[in-house]
Amino acid sequence: xxxxxxxxxxxxxxxxxxxxxxxxxxxxxxxxxxxxxxxxxxxxxxxxxxxxxxxxxxxxxxxxxxxxxxxxxxxxxxxxxxxxxxxxxxxxxxxxxxxxxxxxxxxxxxxxxxxxxxxxxxxxxxxxxxxxxxxxxxxxxxxxxxxxxxxxxxxxxxxxxxxxxxxxxxxxxxxxxxxxxxxxxxxxxxxxxxxxxxxxxxxxxxxxxxxxxxxxxxxxxxxxxxxxxxxxxxxxxxxxxxxxxxxxxxxxxxxxxxxxxxxxxxxxxxxxxxxxxxxxxxxxxxxxxxxxxxxxxxxxxxxxxxxxxxxxxxxxxxxxxxxxxxxxxxxxxxxxxxxxxxxxxxxxxxxxxxxxxxxxxxxxxxxxxxxxxxxxxxxxxxxxxxxx
Numbered sequence: 001x002x003x004x005x006x007x008x009x010x011x012x013x014x015x016x017x018x019x020x021x022x023x024x025x026x027x028x029x030x031x032x033x034x035x036x037x038x039x040x041x042x043x044x045x046x047x048x049x050x051x052x053x054x055x056x057x058x059x060x061x062x063x064x065x066x067x068x069x070x071x072x073x074x075x076x077x078x079x080x081x082x083x084x085x086x087x088x089x090x091x092x093x094x095x096x097x098x099x100x101x102x103x104x105x106x107x108x109x110x111x112x113x114x115x116x117x118x119x120x121x122x123x124x125x126x127x128x129x130x131x132x133x134x135x136x137x138x139x140x141x142x143x144x145x146x147x148x149x150x151x152x153x154x155x156x157x158x159x160x161x162x163x164x165x166x167x168x169x170x171x172x173x174x175x176x177x178x179x180x181x182x183x184x185x186x187x188x189x190x191x192x193x194x195x196x197x198x199x200x201x202x203x204x205x206x207x208x209x210x211x212x213x214x215x216x217x218x219x220x221x222x223x224x225x226x227x228x229x230x231x232x233x234x235x236x237x238x239x240x241x242x243x244x245x246x247x248x249x250x251x252x253x254x255x256x257x258x259x260x261x262x263x264x265x266x267x268x269x270x271x272x273x274x275x276x277x278x279x280x281x282x283x284x285x286x287x288x289x290x291x292x293x294x295x296x297x298x299x300x301x302x303x304x305x306x307x308x309x310x311x312x313x314x315x316x317x318x319x320x321x322x323x324x325x326x327x328x329x330x331x332x333x334x335x336x337x338x339x340x341x342x343x344x345x346x347x348x349x350x351x352x353x354x355x356x357x358x359x360x361x362x363x364x365x366x367x368x369x370x371x372x373x374x375x376x377x378x379x380x381x382x383x384x385x386x387x388x
Contacts (some may be wrong), residue, residue, distance in 0.1 A: 003300055013079035013102045013108075021097030029089040038079070041071055103133035110374060111131045111143060123151035159322075163378045171204040210339040213269065214322070219307075222263035229258035229267065229300050230293040236271040240279060248286055249279050255293030258300035261388060262351040270347045271302065273340040274367050278306035281365070300373045308364035316357050316365065320345040344369070 110127050117125045126147060130139040175197060182193050216222065237253050244251050260267075271291075278289040290305040322342040341357075344367075348355045353371040360366050 008062050014098070014105055017101035017104070018094060018097035021100060022093030025089055025093035025097075026086065029086055033085065037075075037078055040074060045281075064126075067188050083234045090109050099253065107140060109139055111136075114143065114147070118147060118150070123147055123154060156293050157348075162175060168204070168207065171200045171207070174200050175282040175385040201211065207339075209342065213266075214339055214343050214346055216344060217266060217350045221267055224258060224261050224349070225264065226261055227256050227267060229260055229271075229302055229371065230255045230266050232271050233262065233275075233291050233293050234266060236275050244279050247279055247282065249282050249289055250287075251275070251279075251289045251291065253291045255291075256295055258295045258302070259374045260300045260351070261374050262371070266347045266350070270350070270369065271304075273344050274302075274304040277340050278365070278367075282306050282308050283363075295373050298373050302369040302371075303366065305360060305366045306364045307360075307362070311365060316359050319357060319365075320355065338347060 048294060109131055110129065114125050114127045126144045127140040128144065129137045131137065178193060178196055178200070182188050182190070233255065235255060237251050241251070275291060279287075280288070287307045289307075290303070292303045294301050294303075320341045322339055345355050348369055348371070351371050353369060356368045356370075358366045358368075
């Protein structure tokens with residue numbers, strides 16, 4: 001069932017254009033004939049007074065004035081012919097206008113066909129108008145770009161829904177298995193069962209909260225306010241100092257004031273995810289994480305680097321996809337839910353920024369986040385090192 005306002009069928013655009021062409025041609029023809037008539041009437045007197053003249057013929061003599069047309073005679077002879085010319089112009093305008101309107105609206109018919117296919121769910125169709133650039137081709141190209149983005153978004157959403165369903169089903173399946181084991185083994189230690197169920201439940205809660213945060217970032221449903229990215233970086237690193245100490249990783253934080261506009265909570269989550277990943281995916285002992293902020297050329301830049309194993313560009317290119325954990329560089333006791341960098345990417349895009357991941361030549365990963373800068377704040381620099 002189609003939704004929307006039901007409107008009565010009116011005159012087609014082609015008919016309107018045809019009448020417009022014909023009407024314009026009639027007005028132009030009428031004005032042209034009027035100008036010609038006025039020009040001729042200027043040289044014809046209103047009344048003709050001629051003296052009697054004597055003209056001789058072989059058969060006799062005729063006496064009388066010669067015939068000279070006046071304005072009334074010219075008027076009476078001009079308008080019938082003008083009416084015929086106007087009729088010809090009307091027929092020519094209707095036929096020519098109908099043909100021209102059809103040729104002009106041919107691209108619109110292709111756009112309308114593509115729109116109907118898209119409304120029916122077919123996003124793979126493209127208009128691809130040929131010829132030189134004009135308004136119709138600009139519209140068609142913009143529509144093709146929109147269809148391509150919608151198709152990519154639809155595919156991404158389907159893949160994400162499938163992955164999320166699989167990930168959410170995993171803790172439920174584990175819970176069901178634990179309960180079945182407990183039912184079949186009455187002598188099983190209930191305390192151990194409760195502990196394992198608690199861990200599985202915590203993981204399910206963590207995954208659900210990550211999915212909700214990802215959805216919130218994708219929808220852009222947050223309040224924007226002035227924030228300083230350098231202060232957010234300091235807050236995130238201070239929060240994660242115990243984790244860095246546990247893994248014997250040192251964190252070095254440097255940077256300038258980096259004013260931008262956005263959600264403090266989401267940008268803190270972005271920075272926390274990056275620093276936490278840099279800590280967990282590091283070398284076994286005495287690793288390092290570098291966090292830097294800078295404001296330059298209308299943008300603020302957050303860079304998080306870490307030491308670690310050598311990463312291939314192919315692996316790095318998949319790390320921002322949901323549930324892509326990069327298993328060869330993640331410790332089994334801190335596997336996470338596979339949404340950390342996906343959340344970072346969504347938050348960055350929601351703040352009109354860009355994200356870049358590159359492997360470091362000496363091992364590890366460099367993550368750079370660009371966000372639009374806003375004026376304000378005093379420049380300062382600081383360096384802080386924490387060793388776990």
